[in-house]
Amino acid sequence: MNYVKTIWALLPPVIAIIFALKTKEVYISLLIGVVSGTLLLTNFHLVESLNLLFDTVVNCLSKPSNIGILIFLVMLGIIVTLMTKSGGSQAYGKWAKKKMKSSKQSLFSTFILGVVIFVDDYFNCLTVGSVMREITDEFKVSRAMLAYIIDSTAAPVCIIAPISSWAAAVSGYTSGDGFQLFLNTIPFNLYALLTIVMVCYVIGSEFHFGKMKKHELAAQNGDVCFGDDSYQTNEEISYNQKGKVLDLILPVIVLIMSCIIGMIYTGGFFDGKDLITAFSQCDASRGLVYGTFVTLIFVFILYIPRKIISYNEFVECIPEGFKAMVPSILILVLAWSLGDLVSNQLQAGAFVYNTLQSASISTAILPACLFIVGAGLSFSTGTSWGTFGILIPMATSLFPEGSTMLVISIASILAGAVCGDHISPISDTTIMASTGAKCNHLYHVTTQIPYALVVASACFIGYLVAGFTQNVLLTLFVAFVSLSIIIFVIRLYQKKSS
16 A cells, blocks of 8 residues: 555654653654654565665765754754853853843843844754753743743744745745745744744743643742753763853854854855855855854863863863763654655655645635644644745745735745744754753643644634735734733633632
8 A cells, every 4th residue: 555645644743743742752752653654655564664764764864964963963062061161151140140130031031042043943942042041940940931932932033034044945945036035924924923922921921821830830949840850961060160251151152153154154155145145045054063163162262271171171071062962863863764754755745735736725714724734744744844845836836926925825834834843842943942941852842832822823813814804914913912812811711720
């Protein structure tokens, strides 16, 4: 039986997600999802399935972009370990505690830093987590809440930032002036805009519900990890008591600047291309590796001559930083393998595409439908970029270039893809947010989903309005009002239940 391009192609990620949510164990769940995919492709022939499993993992590890991300992860882990060893992280934490007086201030600082670092979601997640984790711990903020703030200022911010790796990817999927089309989608990208509003409201009003409320209550009693401190590797490292705030701030600044320069360098900026073109054609993973390599050299020059750490301690931090990233690397490799099986080999996207093409859907409700389909596809495959590649060409074939409906439809696809990516247990960005916050991955997923679904519900209503009116102001107004009403109902329910 042929399972390719059928509804069965969606089964492996569904199995992985159900197992993960049921068992609270992500490694085996992802592996089971991968194995189920290979079994479908080989018609349940065990030996062929094992061979395909091996080939799939090797193929994922042989892709230059994936290798680049893994190298970036390892080098960033080494840099974070060095900053901890130097005492810079602790000195910054002590300084910040004097300047910040509440958990709200620590979370708003996290939010602002996340918005500022908008060039790449991986870079955003890991850098923001490394800088802010100890500060939010001091103010008894749960790691789950920290992970939510990090994740909500990663992809949702990158997808509306004109200069980012995400803008480059989206521009490449469209015909004509892709960058101008991307700019036009920003006001209609309801999920990104409403997520930012939701985060600000959650921080300002301390609005907690679902499992997040339990995590925050535990954090107030001193348990920021909700009983799982298995990610606490760096806290065990001894550090120099003479470390200064600059020992953290300077490496972070150099890291940000060198990564940006590395990305535009790979895009040909120094060969005469303009900044926007350089970003749109950059090799993000290669640029990030260049940036972390430069930062590692800078850290060596900054620490060793001042005897903040010794040469031997510097060398010891290399395997320590590698070990800190092993759990994330394992999850990423399995998630990539599952995504490759579902998207490229079982071709789940082609099944969704064909189903949508054959469905008789009114043009007015198409944006709302595309939002739901994009969210579902991205959630199932763990990739928003893959979802862009599948659905955007369909939207461009349905509407003429330059039309408002084309802009709205592509915006709804972008919003849906980011929404699904935001809540998927097998999404690499979600994994990076858990890594940056040093939070149990499934704790992060299960606490974030209710918040994301609240925003998604308001977005769906907004896209219905957008499809019928094609008016950006009315769409934004209805979406924001819908979000406010949903939050009000939840608060009212909480009040009655207490």
